[in-house]
Amino acid sequence: MYNLIGAGLIVIGAGIGLGQIGGKAMEGIARQPEASGKIQTAMIIIGALLEGLAFGALILAG
Amino acid sequence: MINPTIMRNALLLLLLISLINVNSLFAVAGGSEEGGQIDTKEEINEYIQHHLQDSHDFTFWTNGKTGTHIGFPLPVILWSDGLHVFSSSEFDHGHEVAESKDKYFALYHSKVYETNAEGEIKLDDEGHTVNAKPLDFSITKNxxxxxxxxxxxxxxxxxxxxxxxxxxxxxxxxxxxxxxxxxxxxxxxxxxxxxxxxxxxxxxxxxxxxxxxxxxxxxxxxxxxxxxxxxxxxxxxxxxxxxxxxxxxxxxxxxxxxxxxxxxxxxxxxxxxxxxxxxxxxxxxxxxxxxxxxxxxxxxxxxxxxxxxxxxxxxxxxxxxxxxxxxxxxxxxxxxxxxxxxxxxxxxxxxxxxxxxxxxx
Structure with missing residues (x-):
């Protein structure tokens, strides 16, 4: 039961984090469309790092 | 204007993907590990768990009505006081006990354990197996x-x-x-x-x-x-x-x-x-x-x-x-x-x- 609540909290946290990353990246691309390639790469790396953390926590919770 | 070759290739790819989907659909609808028809949520869960694990035989699908498995066996290579090599068909998908050089092996949740001639798997109070595990060098599906x-x-x-x-x-x-x-x-x-x-x-x-x-x-x-x-x-x-x-x-x-x-x-x-x-x-x-x-x-x-x-x-x-x-x-x-x-x-x-x-x- 408690691990299910924990899993929910993890997903909420990861969702907020991914939203921040995606939103800021989009703002950056809108401001400087010529740098979109670099921003995308950095966005994917940060997203992957966050995802690794979230999955690690989810596996520990489940 | 869209290049006709690209269009054709994209169409072929889509067809291929839909084929893949239909095939895996049959694979799931085919039957559970025991060969019966899948009906309940527990059986679906068990089937998915079974898929996620490595296996000692290569099964494409199972006929739900007759319980026959369509696929081929793979070699099992074990080390337990000597080398044991035999085909995984001797396990018969976990239903039989395989004998090799006076030792008996049985499958339990897709893993090989040493057993007695009856293939008895002993569990302790927490549900863990106490049987000895041979070193497994088998050519598994993975x-x-x-x-x-x-x-x-x-x-x-x-x-x-x-x-x-x-x-x-x-x-x-x-x-x-x-x-x-x-x-x-x-x-x-x-x-x-x-x-x-x-x-x-x-x-x-x-x-x-x-x-x-x-x-x-x-x-x-x-x-x-x-x-x-x-x-x-x-x-x-x-x-x-x-x-x-x-x-x-x-x-x-x-x-x-x-x-x-x-x-x-x-x-x-x-x-x-x-x-x-x-x-x-x-x-x-x-x-x-x-x-x-x-x-x-x-x-x-x-x-x-x-x-x-x-x-x-x-x-x-x-x-x-x-x-x-x-x-x-x-x-x-x-x-x-x-x-x-x-x-x-x-x-x-x-x-x-x-x-x-x-x-x-």
């Missing part, structure tokens, strides 16, 4: 998948390398491979590693294509789940870990054990954190790949299983159409994830290697 991928890569890249002897433009499958090789070199290796990138290109290319092809094999109805097996991803992450540590220069070790430019109490605090960081980086790498692929397989199979769970409310036609639509959509996303995970694994490996070989600035 090993077949890895050998197949290695063979495909060898044939593909051999023909690509050979082609360069005659002309500068590759032919056949090389036309698909060449842009990807250049992409890994120019977009992943060079910006992340720096001037010494050439030494690491072979490893990065190998790991990229290996993971990508294995991920794609997992989407075919053959039912491979190799990159969704934690032992495989641990192996891959260990190679990155050792490569990073062994190519690390003086600067790298100095930054770990005695961080320059900070006061001495801070150096002492930072040392254990940096040492821990050495291990958490590849750990995140292995967990990410494993969890992504496993989650993808579970989602696709659960959506296909909607046919069974929604049958009583909506009827077979409606539940099949809904399930097909959703599973088709998710399979397309999984195609993207298959590439993305290979890209991220290679990218982060390059990033870690780049940190280790970076010169003083």
């Amino acid at each position: 090993v077949v998948g890895m050998l197949l991928t290695s063979l495909l890569m060898f044939i593909g890249f051999r023909s690509l390398a050979k082609g360069y002897g005659k002309t500068a433009i590759p032919k056949g499958v090389g036309r698909i491979l060449e842009p990807l090789v250049v992409y890994v070199r120019d977009e992943i290796a060079r910006p992340n590693i720096g001037p010494k990138y050439e030494k690491f290109i072979p490893y990065l290319l190998t790991v990229f294509f290996y993971i990508w092809i294995l991920n794609l094999l997992g989407l075919t109805p053959l039912g491979f789940n190799v990159t969704g097996n934690i032992a495989v991803t641990v192996g891959l992450a260990l190679i990155t870990f050792f490569l990073t540590q062994f190519s690390g220069n003086k600067e790298y070790w100095k930054h770990i054990f005695w961080m320059p430019g900070v006061p001495i109490p801070m150096k002492i605090i930072l040392m254990p954190i940096e040492v821990l960081g050495m291990f958490t980086k590849p750990f995140a790498l292995l967990i990410r790949l494993f969890a992504n692929i496993t989650a993808g397989h579970v989602v696709v199979m659960s959506l296909i299983a909607l046919i069974i769970t929604m049958r009583s409310q909506f009827g077979i036609v409606a539940s099949s159409s809904i399930s097909f639509g959703l599973a088709f959509f998710i399979t397309l996303i999984e195609l993207l994830v298959a590439f993305l995970q290979a890209y991220i694994f290679t990218m982060l490996s390059a990033l870690f290697i780049g940190m280790a070989v970076e010169e003083h600035h």
